[in-house]
Amino acid sequence: MGVTPEQAAAVDVSRREPAAAPERTPFVHRRGWLVRRALLAADLLGLMAAFVIAELAIPGAANDRIQPVAEIGLFALTLPFFVVTAKLQGLYDHDEERTDHTTADDLAGVFYLVTTGTWLFFATMYLSNLASPSVERLTLFWALSIVLVALLRGTARALCRRSVAYLQNTIVVGAGEVGRRIGRKLLAHPEYGLSLAGFVDDWPPGHDPDLEPPAILGGLDQLAALVHALDVERVIVAFSLSRDEDVLSIIRELGEIDVQVDIVPRFFQVVGPGVDLHDVEGLTLVGLRPFRLSRSSRLLKRTMDVIAATLGLIVLMPLFAVVAAAIKLDSRGPVFFRQVRIGKRGRPFRIWKFRTMQTDAEQHKAEVAHLNIHADGDGPQMFKAPHDPRVTCVGNFLRRWSLDELPQLINVLTSEMSLVGPRPLILDEAEHVHDWARRRLDLKPGITGLWQAKGRSEIPFDEMIRLDYLYVTGWSPMTDIKLALQTIPALFRERHAY
Numbered sequence: 001m002g003v004t005p006e007q008a009a010a011v012d013v014s015r016r017e018p019a020a021a022p023e024r025t026p027f028v029h030r031r032g033w034l035v036r037r038a039l040l041a042a043d044l045l046g047l048m049a050a051f052v053i054a055e056l057a058i059p060g061a062a063n064d065r066i067q068p069v070a071e072i073g074l075f076a077l078t079l080p081f082f083v084v085t086a087k088l089q090g091l092y093d094h095d096e097e098r099t100d101h102t103t104a105d106d107l108a109g110v111f112y113l114v115t116t117g118t119w120l121f122f123a124t125m126y127l128s129n130l131a132s133p134s135v136e137r138l139t140l141f142w143a144l145s146i147v148l149v150a151l152l153r154g155t156a157r158a159l160c161r162r163s164v165a166y167l168q169n170t171i172v173v174g175a176g177e178v179g180r181r182i183g184r185k186l187l188a189h190p191e192y193g194l195s196l197a198g199f200v201d202d203w204p205p206g207h208d209p210d211l212e213p214p215a216i217l218g219g220l221d222q223l224a225a226l227v228h229a230l231d232v233e234r235v236i237v238a239f240s241l242s243r244d245e246d247v248l249s250i251i252r253e254l255g256e257i258d259v260q261v262d263i264v265p266r267f268f269q270v271v272g273p274g275v276d277l278h279d280v281e282g283l284t285l286v287g288l289r290p291f292r293l294s295r296s297s298r299l300l301k302r303t304m305d306v307i308a309a310t311l312g313l314i315v316l317m318p319l320f321a322v323v324a325a326a327i328k329l330d331s332r333g334p335v336f337f338r339q340v341r342i343g344k345r346g347r348p349f350r351i352w353k354f355r356t357m358q359t360d361a362e363q364h365k366a367e368v369a370h371l372n373i374h375a376d377g378d379g380p381q382m383f384k385a386p387h388d389p390r391v392t393c394v395g396n397f398l399r400r401w402s403l404d405e406l407p408q409l410i411n412v413l414t415s416e417m418s419l420v421g422p423r424p425l426i427l428d429e430a431e432h433v434h435d436w437a438r439r440r441l442d443l444k445p446g447i448t449g450l451w452q453a454k455g456r457s458e459i460p461f462d463e464m465i466r467l468d469y470l471y472v473t474g475w476s477p478m479t480d481i482k483l484a485l486q487t488i489p490a491l492f493r494e495r496h497a498y
Contacts, residue, residue, distance in 0.1 A: 031096050103157060172199050173201070197230050200220060224253055227259055233259060354406070356395025433465060
């Protein structure tokens, strides 16, 4: 469970030695224990359900050597093979280690698991003459398994995140600028399941009112005792001013007591999720790939955009009609809102959105300036105001569920935008993007992106620009697919109608 401020304040480790502490209980890694079993149940349920549905949907011939019930029984005997294959693919182990692991990251492993298992089952049954499952039935099972396993894994993770056992008590080593930034992010994103117990630093700076509590718990030599006293499962090392030798020593000590350790890399501003790790005679290097988007990659991205936008507009046409009627009935003015945004290579274009405000909203912007959640931030400011009185009743609903963004599929078809990409900035915001950050303009702006999947409107301007830079410089087709899938649960998180 999480650490309360009272518990953190009550811990007195000032006289403890950093040496030996009592052994930890076997259930210290509650998140891993919980999620592994939930994912295992999701896999078994998804596979069995898919096989039973396929058996019922495509009945066997009258002269089949084996009855459907017996064939289902034979398939059940192969489930341990699926479990072992999933384990080898790492499909049960990443949630405990990674804070941002989602079902979208599992898709390649699930595809490999189901494909390999399906055709090995077919080959085994056919060669052993135990059964003769039809190709049509196995093909249906294969497709259903991928869908059902992925859906049930997503459901299992959502249920696990509601459990107290999912929380990991976390200490941040280093209370400087980077450490405090991590602390604020942990407090702002409870979906990570990291309960911030406090900070450890030998030379702590002044107090940060945004992080009070939690507080400074002690120095580096007290960290091991704090881990035991507060039942800490994760330690994040974030540029402590302590000597490197002391930090390395405590990291090795934490490894011996089975604690997850995360290290913020130097130059984290340019280290994205797509970096490569390699080594020179055992010395680990972090490889930043040069941004070279080949013609084939651009063609693939454009093809994905056109297919998705075309299908989206066809499927959503009835919804567009309902929304248009609701807007017209709710307030006077046009259905669509057109605004100039900055696109690829700095070229302006007009974005399509459903109108969510009164038609004279721009004239009254100064009157609601005090509501801007970014008004007190450093540097350039975006305008995001919760409970903006200029927003209409229908507009409030559309913004809450991001339905006002759907007409941007038209911009995707006209090649002004992409399905996934950097955030499309208005003219005033684009004037504050300089130097290295202009690399974000190398790709078309997107309907969704890292900024949408990670934090949406709550992310300050400078953080959003950095996320766009990391997306553009680390682009891959799989990145677009994962971000598109990760956007779906982000839409259902509680948010204001900005």
